[in-house]
Amino acid sequence: MILSKMRTGVFSGLFLGVLVLGGVGLVLSDGAGTFRDGVGSTDVAKIDGRPIKSVEFDRLVRTQLQAQNIPATEAYRMGLVDRILQNEIMSRLLRKAAFDYGIIASDKTVANELHKALLPLAGPKGDVKQALAGLLQSQGMSEKMLVESVRNDISTGLLRQTIGGGVYVPQAMAEAFYQWNLEERDIEYVSLPATSVKLDKPTEEQLAKFYDTIKSEYAIPETRNVTIGVLDTARLSTKQEVTDAQVKEFYDSHQDDFKTEATRTIEQAVLRTEKEANDVLKEAQGSKDLKGAVKKVTGKDTAYNKPSKFEEKALPSQLAGPAFTAPVKSFAGPVETPLGFHVAYIQSEQEAAVKPLDDVKTQIKKELSDTASSDAAFEVTNKIEDRLAEGESPDSLKDEFKLNIIKLENLSATDVKIAALKSYSADEGKIIQAAFTTNAGESSPLSEISGGKMITVHVNGVKEARAKNLADVKDEVIAKWSALEKRRKLLVRSLEVTTDIDSGKTTLEKIAAENKTPVKKAKVVRGSKAPAGLNSQGVAQIMATDTTKAVAIPDIESIQIVTIKKVSLPKKSPSKTELNDIEKNLSLDLQEERFVSFINHIERSNKVEINKALLDQMYGQEPAE
Structure with a gap:
């Protein structure tokens, strides 16, 4: 990003990591698998009191890993499960923020987005219904789940657009950046070699004190x-052994565990317009043939869905009520959902019941x-x-x-x-x-x-654990002390030299003569290849230095003393295309800065806890053979 070149501490390449890994300030559960504030161990995480249940999270994990053909235990060791959880936490935090700010996608918007998304999957015949069925099957989702997923994606996208929108980069700012980025500096520099400083042998006391600071390097574990x-x-x-009496006792005391939800077998048609839906309903009420009615009104039967068994909670909320209150052998609708206008025929009903003992014995x-x-x-x-x-x-x-x-x-x-x-x-x-x-x-x-x-x-x-005796490693320790001491003295010498050059007491030419080394000349440009004897960090330091000051650039075996002789700005003006690119990139930088600031805000405003013990239990062990 452009702005990160001009200052540090804004992104440092971590923006993607913030989005992928969440960066949420998380609190782990205790080792027993329960949260410190009493949240049950069946929750893998909690966001401001709202749990992420282990069953729904496991379904999410298995769905995402299935396409990559990676076993869950292996994914957990690789950190992929943690990443999936962090993504889910960040997704929920953003959805919550969108809802809190009243940014909720309308049914019409969701329907349009769904239709656009399904068209490429509909094949040459344009069978959107079949494409929808295939998508739901592959994702293991109901229509209701898909609709809410799309709504959430649209809402959080609108939230980001709202936060990042309206950024304006003045042309003068873009032109100034162009000039700054292509600034050129003529420099002269001299190498101050390590041989330019003299070093005495360390005393026994100096060596002992130095060894105390590096003893850990010579530790015997x-x-x-x-x-x-x-x-x-x-x-x-x-x-x-378990007796029949024990089985009967358990069955009688756990009736809720063996209940089945009420279901209805429903055939339905999903039309694009309310008029089509009313025409189909009228035709079907007379003919008692919903499929035939769809074909007669629309000219094809692609809007018809064959009978399927549904629980009430699996239907879109707008359809669930009418479909489960209408009498059996009657029609319900038309009802509008984000998928379109539904006309439903209730074929049969199976009431909620408890499974017979023989079936579960x-x-x-x-x-x-x-x-x-x-x-x-x-x-x-x-x-x-x-x-x-x-x-x-x-x-x-x-x-x-x-x-x-x-x-x-x-x-x-x-x-x-x-x-x-x-x-x-x-x-x-x-x-x-x-x-x-x-x-x-x-x-x-x-x-x-x-x-x-x-x-x-x-x-x-x-x-x-203990450190080796100094006597056993003395030669090696002396070599390390000498290298560090020589480096320290060289740095002190370089500071003295730059100070003397700045005050006029000496010149680069005199320093070169003293050390029998030449004065080198070069041109440096921000981001360009470093001249001989310098490195990229040195070039960056030169470009950020006051032009009236000498600067010391450390290298491995020497220090380069640099003076800046001339500063040149580009003579040509940026083209319209170059200006547009700069403005665009600066705008993106500013938008991302806003979004990162917002993410930091919602992280601070929401308490997030993760049940590490439960994750270990779910994914940390190999499945039994």
């Missing part, structure tokens, strides 16, 4: 001797058996936890609870691909973390790892 106990929970889960028996098995396994793990907390080690529990024991000597926190952990490579990091967050002589709590297993890590001993 802490190591630990640990015993790992691996519990296979599959061995704990024995099949539990097998399901209930399995759930009860699984729950009983889990409870039994939970009881065993509780016993292990209690005994570990009382001071027992995995070694003492291995026979009773059939623990697989792994011993590691001199384990470092940075170790990877540990041979003894080859079978648990996916969880190596978790095991090492447990080893280095547990006190010596204690065992870590049981924690889950891949494959339905749990681990505990007992720390047998700790060898503290």
